[in-house]
């Protein structure tokens with residue numbers, strides 16, 4: 334009984350390790366093959382600190398994105414250049430054009 338418990342513990346350990354490395358492979362494949370950047374994911378990484386998950390947090394004086402009336406082009410500009418005199422910084426040094434466009438499109442989805 335005791336021996337089999339140890340066996341199962343070892344087996345579970347091996348399975349767990351195998352699972353982890355499989356996950357890594359899967360993630361790498363996804364990253365490498367993803368042509369279109371995931372706007373929602375980028376938003377969660379770079380924007381929620383001020384705008385919140387739903388765009389309406391208004392942290393650090395941020396504008397409520399659910400009420401933003403900017404066009405797609407205007408949003409792309411604000412996200413890449415930032416807005417002078419505010420903590421809304423430009424992201425063009427950090428993110429390429431496709432990613433910024435994906436973000437602008439995600440912000441559109443937040444609008445109510």
Ligand code: HEC
Nearest residue numbers: 379380383393394395396401402408411416419420421436
């Ligand atoms: C450090 C806080 C902060 C972060 C991080 C931030 N923003 Fe902002 N954002 C602001 C502030 C503050 C404003 C309002 C500027 C103003 O008063 O005009 C703003 C304004 C905007 C606007 C203009 C809305 C309008 O109607 O004028 C857009 C679009 C926007 N942010 C998108 C984003 C996106 C997308 C990200 C992530 C890539 C992001 N922001 C990250 C603080 C932030």
